Amino acid sequence: MVIINDNQFAVINDPNLEFESLPSVVLQGNVQSAGSENLYQLNLEKNTTLILDVDFLAGDTLTDSVVYLLDADMNVVAFNEWGTNSGDSDIGGYEAFLEYTLTTDGIYHVKVTGYSGFDTGTYTLNISKSIPLIANDDETITQENTAITLNPQRTMAV
Ligand SMILES: [Ca+2]
Ligand SMILES: [Ca+2]
Numbered sequence: 001m002v003i004i005n006d007n008q009f010a011v012i013n014d015p016n017l018e019f020e021s022l023p024s025v026v027l028q029g030n031v032q033s034a035g036s037e038n039l040y041q042l043n044l045e046k047n048t049t050l051i052l053d054v055d056f057l058a059g060d061t062l063t064d065s066v067v068y069l070l071d072a073d074m075n076v077v078a079f080n081e082w083g084t085n086s087g088d089s090d091i092g093g094y095e096a097f098l099e100y101t102l103t104t105d106g107i108y109h110v111k112v113t114g115y116s117g118f119d120t121g122t123y124t125l126n127i128s129k130s131i132p133l134i135a136n137d138d139e140t141i142t143q144e145n146t147a148i149t150l151n152p153q154r155t156m157a158v
């Protein structure tokens, strides 16, 4: 289990991130043996949008990944086995990609594994998170900071 702290998130210039403007952590991982699972633990706030982007980049060997978002008790909140995202230096795998907005504060776990139960190898995991939305005095949900465009269909206005 790898514990990821808030202070590890930073806005970094990396074209393999889906949303370069969001604070992110880039991790190298390895599914070492058939069926093994890699776990990451984060403490996250409600209304944060979490982006879990597994990349199969040059040098990586896990072609077919699956990513899970789990709660503190290891219940599955969401998962993805093959998601599309743009701009990667992806070399053609069945990479997992998950975007999820949290509805409660707390400890969460991210799990990365091979798709088939026997897929193994190295991968790059990009974890990005939005600034949580907060309710102001008018009880309107507003962004704490500047507007962040998550995708063309979903722009969060200030
Ligand atoms: Ca990517
Ligand atoms: Ca990806």
Ligand SMILES: [Ca+2]
Pocket: 063, 064, 065, 066, 081, 082, 094, 095, 096, 115
């Ligand atoms: Ca996959």
